[in-house]
Amino acid sequence: MSHFRRVLKIAMAHRVNVIAxxxxxxxxxxxxxxxxxxxFAVVDVIMEDMSLPEWVDxxxxxAREEVAQAKVKLEQLGAxxxxxxxxxxxxxxxxxxxxxxxxxxEQVSPIAHRWLPDTAYQTLIVVAAAVMLSTVVKSIFRVINQVLISRLGNRVGLALRKQFYDHLLQLDMSAYSHQGRGDLMNRCTTDLNYMSVGIQTLFGMAVREPLKMLACFAFAAYISWRLLLLTMIVVPLAGYLISLLAKSLKRANRRAMEELSSIYETLTETLTGMKLIKAFTMENAEREKFDSSAKVYYRRQMRIATYNSLVSPLTETLGIAMVLMAALAGGYLVLGGHTDLFGIPISDxxxxxxxxxxxxxxxxxxxxPARRLSNVFNDLQQAAAASDRVYQVLDTAPAIKDPxxxxxxxKLTKSLCFEHIHFGYHEDRPVLVDVDLEVEAGETIAIVGTNGCGKSTLLSLVPRFYDPAAGxxxxxxxxxxxxxxxxxxxxxxxxxxxTLLFNASIAENIAYGAGNVxxxxIEAAARKAHAHQFITxxxxxxxxxxVGPGGNxxxxxxxxxxxxxxxILRDPEILILDEATSQIDMESEQLIHQVLADFTRNRTTLIITHRMSTISLADRVVVMDKxxxxxxxxxxxxxxxCDVYRRLFHLQYRESA
Known part of the structure; x- marks a missing residue:
């Protein structure tokens, strides 16, 4: 529950809401x-055909008779x-x-005679009216309580969701590939929802129901606190069993959430690669993969349901045991007129x-209330398990951050240099090995090489999407x-x-990152990119x-x-083009070629390309391999x-022929 305590700190910041x-x-x-x-009024007053004033008298x-008898007894004992x-x-x-x-x-008697009815039936009417009024007022306060609890839970959920999203934006690129999009989506939606529900449960039923029990406990203790203690000897055992169930529930919920993340991941891959799945007739294979994950999730859910189903019988058994013990003890005391049980004083x-x-x-x-509390355990354990998963991400410090x-x-006036660069996504598999490269200010270089040789990785080091292991x-x-x-x-x-576009307008996508322009x-930049014509x-x-999600x-x-x-609208000092013309048709490429020639002139430009027409824009060509x-x-x-470059050139020449 340590991480869930951190959620509680967020809730406690809303002090007025919590107090309310x-x-x-x-x-x-x-x-x-x-x-x-x-x-009590019904049994000891009304059923004895008395009014409340008569009962008070x-x-x-x-009481006076008891006082008189006590005084006589004291005189006798004084000998x-x-x-x-x-x-x-x-x-x-x-x-x-x-x-x-x-x-x-004696102090109550005048008030009772003045304000309360003087017949048993009228007293019954007053008691019934008081119970009804109490129920209505209780219902009003319960509605207010529910609204306040929902407000608190949703405000905590809002704060956590904003914090989680903000932290996602700060994480470095390796964190996204390590966690997986489906898993991060699950943590940001389902897990955070569990935490919000957990807060509502904790400040709702987990507070209200125990307070109801405590109020009943106080009334029962007023009647006979010794008898109450006797009836509660089974509570420690039940509490121990419930704590064991709570641990099992938290563990089962965490595993279920992990499996749900797997389902999210499968769905994300399926929706992204639907064209590929249909093209290769892999529907059955993907269906089997999804069925496997869904069945595991089902088994996790059933385990949770089994554990959760044991809580209610435990609390019910506890309640029945307490009532039966009270019935046996109380019957002996009331029917026999006793004040002690097995020599132990029970009442005065x-x-x-x-x-x-x-x-x-x-x-x-x-x-x-104890029966209602049985529904609380699973919500709290779900919230605790979800908190562990969410704070696992929130506690991940970004590897790439400001110094x-x-x-x-x-301002770049001399050179952009890569000095003795070593890098690998995994320590045992290097991607870049002792790379030295100097790019003069205003120079355009083209980087070519076979797939997987490290071209894109090298250029990703410039904006610090990754940091080199050395160099x-x-x-x-x-x-x-x-x-x-x-x-x-x-x-x-x-x-x-x-190319990624956001689900916004064409104008908003062009102006993205440029502020209010x-x-x-915007139109001038589109014309330079030969986009204005198809847009209009x-x-x-x-x-x-x-443009739709992802520009689809x-x-x-x-x-x-x-x-x-x-x-073009951003007008950057350093321009990185990573296969930027790979999906443009030949006619459009010819139009854009002149645009790039003008745009890259006197601008430090790094180009990754396989197209010889784009290579012609470069002042220098860099060949990479392994x-x-x-x-x-x-x-x-x-x-x-260079043999490698010669092979790449002839391969591109044959493909374009």
Whole structure:
């Protein structure tokens, strides 16, 4: 429960809301027990054909008689005070007790005669009206209590959801690939919902029902606290068994949540790769994979249901055991007129039928909240398990973060350097090995090589999506790890092969990251990227067209032109093009080629490409293989001396022929 305590700290920050929940729960609890106490008036007053004023007068008479008898007994015992010392002390106690009782009822008597009815039936009407009024007021406070609890739980859920999303934005790229999108989505939705429900349960039923039990406990203890202790000897055993069930429930819930994350992951992959699944007729294989995960999740759910089903019988058995023990003990005391049980004093005076009936009513009043509490355990254990999973992400410190004392980032006037770079996504599998490369300010270089040779990884080090295991990346001699991430990335523009557009308008996607820019600048950037024509002629709403999730309402080439327009509008100091023209048709490529030639002029540009037409934009070509730089130079020079480049060139030439 350690992580769930952190959730409680967030809840406790809303002090007014918490206090209001507690107070309304307390009112509900007191009114609950007060309504049950009406059984005393019915049994000991109304069923004896008395009104409440008559019953009060009777109590005054009985108390005075008890006082008189005690005084007589004290006079008799006074003959030998040493021998009768213990009995004298007991009699003096009863004398004082009954004297106070007589005084109390004497003070109440005038009020009772003035305001209460003087017949048994009229008293019954008043008791019934009081119970009804108490029930209505209790219901009103319970509604208020429920609304306050929901408000508290949802406010905590809102705060946690915002905190979780904010932390996701700060994590480095490796964290996303390690956790998986489906798992992170599950933690941000289902797990956070469990935590919100847990807070509502904790400040709702977990407070209100025990308070109802406590109020009934207080009334029962007032009648006979010794008898109450006797009836509760089974509570420690039940508490121990329930604690074991609670641990099992938390463990089962955590495993079920992990399996649900697997289902989310499968769904994400299926929806993303639906075209591939249908093209290769893999529906049956994917169905079997999903069925397997769903069956495991089903088994986890059944285990939770089994554990949860044991809680209610335990509490019910506890309640029945308490009532039966009270019935046996109470029957012996009331029917026999005794005040002790097995020599143990239970009450100071014989219990009446009304007092014993009220005692039973309070036990029943405790058993009903106890039964309701059986539903609380699973909610709290779900919340505890969900808290562990959510805080596992929240406690993950981003590996890529601002330095404690960041340096100012100079304007790139000399060079961008990769110095002795070593990097691997896994320690035993290096991707980049001792890479040295200097790119002069304003120079355009093209990086070529076979798939998996480390081209994209190398360029990912410039905006610090990853940090090298050894070596450094510098801009005019300043290590990029020593400057603010925002300062660094604001100087860089990127267009990648996997173009991502957000589910917003064309204009919003082009202006993404550029702040509030006028429409004419957005359109100018689109024209330079040769996107303006299809936007205005082929899209119904032009620049206001919503592109859909991931830009799925546009073709691949259209998406890449929008992304290129976004980079042009940003006007970056360093431009990174990672297969930026791979999904553009040949006609569009010819149009964009001149745009890139103009846009990259005097701008430090790093290009990853397999297309020879794009390579012609470069001042220099860098050839990579197996994480190392093999050679660098002009296109003609590399053709004459680099076998790898020659093979890549001839392969591209055949594909474009």
């Amino acid at each position: 929940c507690m107070l309304t729960s307390l009112v509900v609890a007191v009114l609950w027990a007060s309504s049950l106490s009406a059984v 009777k109590q005054v008479v009985e 030998d005070p040493e021998a009768n010392r213990v009995e004298i002390q007991g009699t003096q106690f009863h004398l004082k007790l009954n004297a106070n009782r007589a005084k109390t009822f 005076r014989p219990l009446t039928h009304g007092a014993m009936s009220m005692f039973f009513a309070m036990l029943v009043g405790m058993s009903d 404690p004392q960041p340096k100012p980032l100079p 450094r990346v510098t801009i005019d001699g300043v290590n990029v790890a020593d400057v603010r991430l925002r300062d660094l990335r604001s100087r860089i523009g990127m267009v990648s092969q996997e 006028p429409q004419h600048e 002629e082929k899209l119904t709403d032009g620049y206001n067209t919503i 309402r546009l073709s691949g080439g259209q998406r890449q032109r929008i992304a290129l327009a976004r980079a 994480g190392q730089i093999l050679d660098a130079g002009s296109h003609e020079l590399l053709l004459s001396r």
